Amino acid sequence: MVSCPRPRISDVPPRTRAAAVAALLLLSGCGGGGDGHAGAAGVGDPYFPKAGNGGYDVTHYDLTLGYTPATRHLTGTAVITARATRHLTSYHLDLTGLDVEEVTVDGEPARTSRAGQELTVRPGTGLREGEVFRTTVRYSGTPRTITDPDGSEEGWLPTADGAVALGEPVGSMAWYPGNHHPSDKAAYDLKVTVPPGLTAVSNGELRSERTLPDGRRTFVWHTGEPMASYLATLAIGKFEVRRTTGKVPGYVAVDPTQVAASRAVLGRLDEVLDWAADNFGPYPFRSTGAVVERPDDAGYALETQNRPFFPGPPELGTFVHELAHQWFGDSVTPRTWRDMWLNEGFATYAEWLWSEDHDGDTAQEIFDSVYAGDYYDSAEAGKAVWAFPPGDPPSADTISDPPVYVRGAMVVHKIRQLLGDDAFYDFLQGWTRTHRHLVADTDDLEAYAEGFAPEADWSAVWDDWLYGEGRPARP
Numbered sequence: 001m002v003s004c005p006r007p008r009i010s011d012v013p014p015r016t017r018a019a020a021v022a023a024l025l026l027l028s029g030c031g032g033g034g035d036g037h038a039g040a041a042g043v044g045d046p047y048f049p050k051a052g053n054g055g056y057d058v059t060h061y062d063l064t065l066g067y068t069p070a071t072r073h074l075t076g077t078a079v080i081t082a083r084a085t086r087h088l089t090s091y092h093l094d095l096t097g098l099d100v101e102e103v104t105v106d107g108e109p110a111r112t113s114r115a116g117q118e119l120t121v122r123p124g125t126g127l128r129e130g131e132v133f134r135t136t137v138r139y140s141g142t143p144r145t146i147t148d149p150d151g152s153e154e155g156w157l158p159t160a161d162g163a164v165a166l167g168e169p170v171g172s173m174a175w176y177p178g179n180h181h182p183s184d185k186a187a188y189d190l191k192v193t194v195p196p197g198l199t200a201v202s203n204g205e206l207r208s209e210r211t212l213p214d215g216r217r218t219f220v221w222h223t224g225e226p227m228a229s230y231l232a233t234l235a236i237g238k239f240e241v242r243r244t245t246g247k248v249p250g251y252v253a254v255d256p257t258q259v260a261a262s263r264a265v266l267g268r269l270d271e272v273l274d275w276a277a278d279n280f281g282p283y284p285f286r287s288t289g290a291v292v293e294r295p296d297d298a299g300y301a302l303e304t305q306n307r308p309f310f311p312g313p314p315e316l317g318t319f320v321h322e323l324a325h326q327w328f329g330d331s332v333t334p335r336t337w338r339d340m341w342l343n344e345g346f347a348t349y350a351e352w353l354w355s356e357d358h359d360g361d362t363a364q365e366i367f368d369s370v371y372a373g374d375y376y377d378s379a380e381a382g383k384a385v386w387a388f389p390p391g392d393p394p395s396a397d398t399i400s401d402p403p404v405y406v407r408g409a410m411v412v413h414k415i416r417q418l419l420g421d422d423a424f425y426d427f428l429q430g431w432t433r434t435h436r437h438l439v440a441d442t443d444d445l446e447a448y449a450e451g452f453a454p455e456a457d458w459s460a461v462w463d464d465w466l467y468g469e470g471r472p473a474r475p
């Protein structure tokens with residue numbers, strides 16, 4: 001492949017610089033209509049084809065935001081540092097709603113257009129393959145709540161005293177532009193200014209908080225470890241904040257109305273993390289914590305990185321589940337949404353292991369009960385587990401259905417049965433170690449697991465339990 005240097009033509013006025021550069025590139029056999037490309041509008045996810053974008057890899061998001069709950073008005077500046085993975089004449093960012101006021105690339109004005117969730121950026125100068133470039137997007141407006149194919153709500157959710165941003169699978173495009181697909185993880189810095197008396201909680205570590213002369217407050221958060229954008233969160237409101245000082249420093253923010261009812265479970269944070277580290281390997285991040293809002297602020301808990309989100313006081317099992325996701329999903333992230341069971345099967349299995357290790361039913365007993373159909377109160381719920389194979393959900397509206405969670409956990413249990421306990425725990429810890437902070441798919445998991453027992457017959461695990469239709473004939 002030809003490497004095309006980016007000409008410097010400082011003596012050309014900015015307005016005509018793009019045309020001059022294009023002419024030079026054409027003369028040199030580079031760019032122009034030659035091997036210049038428009039970056040793809042999606043990364044090819046089987047369920048969310050427009051999610052993410054092709055042609056570049058984001059390394060860092062720097063977000064400066066202001067939000068006023070009373071007016072639901074958000075102002076934002078996103079500085080997105082990325083590396084071009086091919087020669088680009090234009091590329092896409094995902095952003096839904098909001099008004100884009102200005103876009104620059106490396107400080108130079110860029111042309112833009114919008115269609116649906118695609119914000120197309122045409123820099124004045126083509127971008128070379130391998131070139132690191134910075135896109136700055138200034139935007140504002142009222143962020144949207146997105147209704148997913150399965151009917152759940154994500155994106156930007158107004159709450160009783162503020163708002164919370166939840167992004168699985170595609171909601172993060174409601175509050176900042178980016179490459180919104182789990183396959184492109186990046187570091188984050190987030191600076192948020194909110195009205196007097198409110199707190200802004202996000203991922204990573206709180207670098208500073210200060211009160212401005214007018215009483216507004218600015219919070220600066222830093223996430224150094226790579227994060228998939230669906231795990232980015234921002235919770236704005238009144239919070240009672242408690243810092244924990246276990247092996248991993250924690251920042252726990254709880255809506256004041258939920259503090260008393262949350263205390264017992266949240267007080268077990270360090271204990272759960274210690275237990276999880278014993279089973280899954282070292283905790284993958286520099287900080288931990290939790291965010292608890294009111295029960296009607298969202299319909300579900302989410303494993304937002306570093307500090308999972310809970311709508312109301314968490315049940316212990318849910319707390320274990322979301323903390324287990326810090327290993328399975330947040331550190332080892334699914335390559336596409338088809339690989340969702342790598343998140344949910346393992347996080348659900350973590351609940352089973354917790355039960356087994358704490359005088360509850362063993363994972364084998366839970367497995368048997370699910371298989372027999374008496375794990376659930378209703379026969380209908382018992383049957384739902386077998387609706388489709390966890391390795392291949394039939395559509396976007398099913399990626400969070402019971403087969404992905406519960407039958408996914410059963411696949412993990414089948415791996416355990418085949419390997420035996422010693423090798424199984426080596427497998428769990430090796431998986432999180434070798435794929436730490438990376439993305440992985442189901443083929444990676446199969447190959448990795450088989451490495452622990454290359455001579456064994458894995459066909460029942462994969463063909464029947466992971467990919468087979470209906471309830472496998474034998475438990």
Ligand SMILES: [Zn+2]
Nearest residue numbers: 321325344347
């Ligand atoms: Zn989960």
